[in-house]
Amino acid sequence: MDYLVSEGYPAAAEKFAQETNLPGPVDHESIRERVRVRTAIHSGNVKEAIQMVNEIDPEILDTNHLLHFHLLQLQLIEIIRDILTRSNGNPASTDFLPAIEFATNQLSPRAPTDPVYQQALERTMALMIFPSDKMAPEFKELLDVKLRENIAGEVNKAILESRGERSEAKIRQLVRARAWAETEARSARVDMPPSLPIGLEAEEGAHNGGVPGDGDAMVS
Secondary structure: OOHHHHOOOHHHHHHHHHHOOOOOOOOHHHHHHHEEEEEEEEOHHHHHHHHHHHHHHHHHHHHHHHHHHHHHHHHHHHHHHHHHOOOOOOOOOOHHHEEEHHHHHHOOOHHHHHHHHHHHHHHHHHHOOOOOOHHHHHHHHHHOOOOHHHHHHHHHHHHHHHHOOOOOOOOHHHHHHHHHHHHHHOOOOOOOOOOOOOHHHHHHHHHHOOOOOOOOOOOO
C-alpha cells in the first residue's frame, strides 16, 4: 500500500485496500495531482508540468533551485528534440532560434551561480551543434526518455516532501538495506548462494502487466 501511494497508483492502491481489507488512501486527489504532473513530464510537456507544480505549491520550485533547473533543462531538451524531429535530424541553424532564446532567458542567468548548472547547460547546448549521427554518448543520453523518468521521480519526491508525506516507499528502503547487507556479507566472504532472490518477481510481473482498468500513470 505504501509503495502504491507514494509512487502514484491511486486506483491500484484502492483495489489493494479492498482485497486486503485495509484502509484505502484518504486523499485521492493529491495522488492524482502527482500522477498528472508525472504524466506531463513523461510526455515531454514540461512547461505544463511546471505550471501544475506551481499550482500545487509555489514554494517547491522557489526553494528547490536544483529541481527547478533540472525541469528547465528538460524543457530545453524537449524544445531541441522537437526541432530535430520536425527537421528529420537535419535542422538549419535558424531552426534552433526558439531553443537559443529559451536557454538565454531561462537557463543562462542561472548558470553562473553554480558550476553544475554551467556544465549542464553546455552539454545541453551541444545538442544543437553536433549532428545526431556524430553525437557523443554523453550528449545522446540527454535525449533518452529515461531522463524524463528521473526528473519525474525528483518532482514526485519534492511534492511529497512539501506535504510532509513519506517521499520514498518503505519497500525501496528495505531493498537497499538488504542489498547493502548482502554486499557486506560477500565482502566478508560469508558462505552464501550465488543468488538471493527477494521474492518480488511475481509482483514485478504484475506491475509490468498493469491492473486492468487501473489507468494509473507511473514514472519512477
